[in-house]
Amino acid sequence: MDSYGNEGARRDEAPSGDGGARGGAGAPGEAGARSGTDARDDGGTQGGIASLSLPYQVVAAVALALIGVLGCVHLGMVFLHVAPSNTVTKQHGKAIDEWIYPEFEQNWKLFAPNPLQQNIAVQARAEIAGSDGGRRTTEWIDLSAEDGEDIRGNLLPSHVHQNELRRGWDFYANSHTDDNRPNGLRGQLSERYVRRIVMLRLDGRDLGGRVERIQLRAVTRSVAAPAWSKEKTDTKPYYRVLPWWTVTSADLPMGIRDDAMGGTEAGK
Known part of the structure; x- marks a missing residue:
């Protein structure tokens, strides 16, 4: 009777154990679902210019474009200033000088053999x-x-x-x-x-x-x-x-x- 009762107790506990197992298996699934949701949330959050509203994105893009153009123009002027005489410098030498002098003048005095x-x-x-x-x-x-x-x-x-x-x-x-x-x-x-x-x-x-x-x-x-x-x-x-x-x-x-x-x- 005791053995039967013990066996019955084990049978009675089995569903609970299975349910616990199922519950245990379900917990990772729920965690995975939550993790996936968090991942989607993190992926949807964008930084930098993309996080700005459309008008501000346009302003930022225009500003960056102007800075890039200005940088390219300046590098081009400096290159033409130090480059040997050519067709461009002969035709636009005055404009190049007005851009370079006096703030951006280039010279070779750093390598002068006779210091002052x-x-x-x-x-x-x-x-x-x-x-x-x-x-x-x-x-x-x-x-x-x-x-x-x-x-x-x-x-x-x-x-x-x-x-x-x-x-x-x-x-x-x-x-x-x-x-x-x-x-x-x-x-x-x-x-x-x-x-x-x-x-x-x-x-x-x-x-x-x-x-x-x-x-x-x-x-x-x-x-x-x-x-x-x-x-x-x-x-x-x-x-x-x-x-x-x-x-x-x-x-x-x-x-x-x-x-x-x-x-x-x-x-x-």
Whole structure:
């Protein structure tokens, strides 16, 4: 009886066991279904431009296309600038120069066999028109020395303080004759570039009036030979003084242009 009862108990437990087995088998199926649903949800979620609404997708696509076109145009201009003379550069040389100079000029000075052995300081002075109608001329302002002070002790000096004025002056000197006559378009561009640099440096100074004219000069001193060298070096300063330039609205920083007066009130 006990054995029969035990056997009956086992038979009675069997359906429950089968059901448990079926239930166990069903759980992975349900998990798989949930996993599939999650996978579909993840697959339906798109990132990047595709996640934007249609109008924003159009704007983003147009912006990327314009950036790509601009990049291709710039690379093409640089290539034509450094390439040997050809039909394209002969026909469109002016447009290429206007695109390249002065910000994107290319040269081989990095590989020059004779590094510079001179210190060149660029100085400027201004003719000021006072509120009383009188005119006066400022002292020479050493712009290169001010850049040197900004660089000295600075672990991460800006490219502007290191190279803007120096490269601007090199651009001017290499595109003008000794009597300060421009050599074509490059010379004219260099004059405008240098004038804008000087007016940016004068902006914000309390000069006591309106800047009407500016004048530049370069002071060149050869670097003295080391003590152990028998070479004799002339370290006397030599000056190159440029003619006075009348300030126009094109020479002023964008925020203070005054088309009517063609000048700027210093210290604004």
